[in-house]
Amino acid sequence: MKLTYLGTAAAEGMPAVFCNCAVCKEARRLVGKNIRTRSQALINDELLIDLPADTYFHFLTNGIEGDCIKNLLVTHPHSDHLYPAEFEMRHSPFAHEMRAKTLDVYCGAGAARKIAQIPNVKYVDVHTLSAYQPTAVGDYIVTALPARHMDDPAEEPFIYIIQSEDASLLYANDTGYFFDEVFDYIEKERLFFDCISFDCTHVDLPCRDKDGHMAIDNNFRVNARLEQIGASSEKTVKIINHFSHNGNPIHHRLEELVRPYGWLVSYDGMKTEFTHR
Ligand SMILES: [Zn+2]
Numbered sequence: 485m486k487l488t489y490l491g492t493a494a495a496e497g498m499p500a501v502f503c504n505c506a507v508c509k510e511a512r513r514l515v516g517k518n519i520r521t522r523s524q525a526l527i528n529d530e531l532l533i534d535l536p537a538d539t540y541f542h543f544l545t546n547g548i549e550g551d552c553i554k555n556l557l558v559t560h561p562h563s564d565h566l567y568p569a570e571f572e573m574r575h576s577p578f579a580h581e582m583r584a585k586t587l588d589v590y591c592g593a594g595a596a597r598k599i600a601q602i603p604n605v606k607y608v609d610v611h612t613l614s615a616y617q618p619t620a621v622g623d624y625i626v627t628a629l630p631a632r633h634m635d636d637p638a639e640e641p642f643i644y645i646i647q648s649e650d651a652s653l654l655y656a657n658d659t660g661y662f663f664d665e666v667f668d669y670i671e672k673e674r675l676f677f678d679c680i681s682f683d684c685t686h687v688d689l690p691c692r693d694k695d696g697h698m699a700i701d702n703n704f705r706v707n708a709r710l711e712q713i714g715a716s717s718e719k720t721v722k723i724i725n726h727f728s729h730n731g732n733p734i735h736h737r738l739e740e741l742v743r744p745y746g747w748l749v750s751y752d753g754m755k756t757e758f759t760h761r
């Protein structure tokens with residue numbers, strides 16, 4: 485399985501769109517991996533995760549032909565993950581001769597409601613997922629798990645298990661420390677992840693387990709509990725992702741924080757491949 489990170493920032497972008505703080509100024513000076521757009525990822529050049537306003541830019545800069553994308557998973561309805569007005573561009577006169585006639589969108593109830601508010605959506609089929617129900621999406625089995633992220637549980641923010649014939653990924657943002665029921669499900673199903681992508685919005689700032697995002701410390705403790713139940717091991721590729729300027733996510737600083745533990749730091753355009761070993 486190949487995972488490509490298209491955007492790796494939190495809602496405000498990195499540097500943040502209207503910010504003049506020292507971290508944002510440093511990112512604008514350093515550029516390169518310090519420039520992070522809003523959150524989006526792609527599995528094997530075909531399964532898209534999230535649809536931020538930066539999607540169009542991601543398609544251009546990564547050579548993605550958007551009309552070929554058949555399946556989209558949406559984690560939750562926050563604007564850095566779902567910008568539904570873009571769906572209005574998916575029919576004539578804005579789009580012609582699309583190779584995937586419809587785009588199938590898989591998401592929780594809150595994201596489905598947000599898409600339903602857009603008046604003129606055609607050739608987009610929305611499928612509302614239920615947590616803990618493995619679902620076939622193209623050649624993948626996708627299982628939504630509740631994320632600890634939005635105050636109203638009816639919004640149904642999800643993290644996703646994505647399984648292909650050759651690998652298993654846990655894509656875990658946006659979320660705080662996982663709910664006990666999530667660990668219980670993973671243990672009961674005897675799941676193992678070849679790669680885990682962690683919400684690390686707060687980097688090394690203090691972050692409580694009941695918060696809606698995580699820091700490196702929370703990531704390490706989630707991973708330790710996954711190791712305890714056999715779902716992660718030293719073979720698992722662990723990646724921190726989804727950064728805010730408030731956490732001072734200058735790329736080389738992030739690498740210094742996690743590289744001693746063998747963890748990776750996402751950046752826009754990063755590709756990583758992993759498989760059952
Ligand atoms: Zn986010």
Ligand SMILES: [Zn+2]
Binds near residue numbers: 499500506729
């Ligand atoms: Zn800033």
Ligand SMILES: [Zn+2]
Binds near residue numbers: 560562633658
């Ligand atoms: Zn969010």
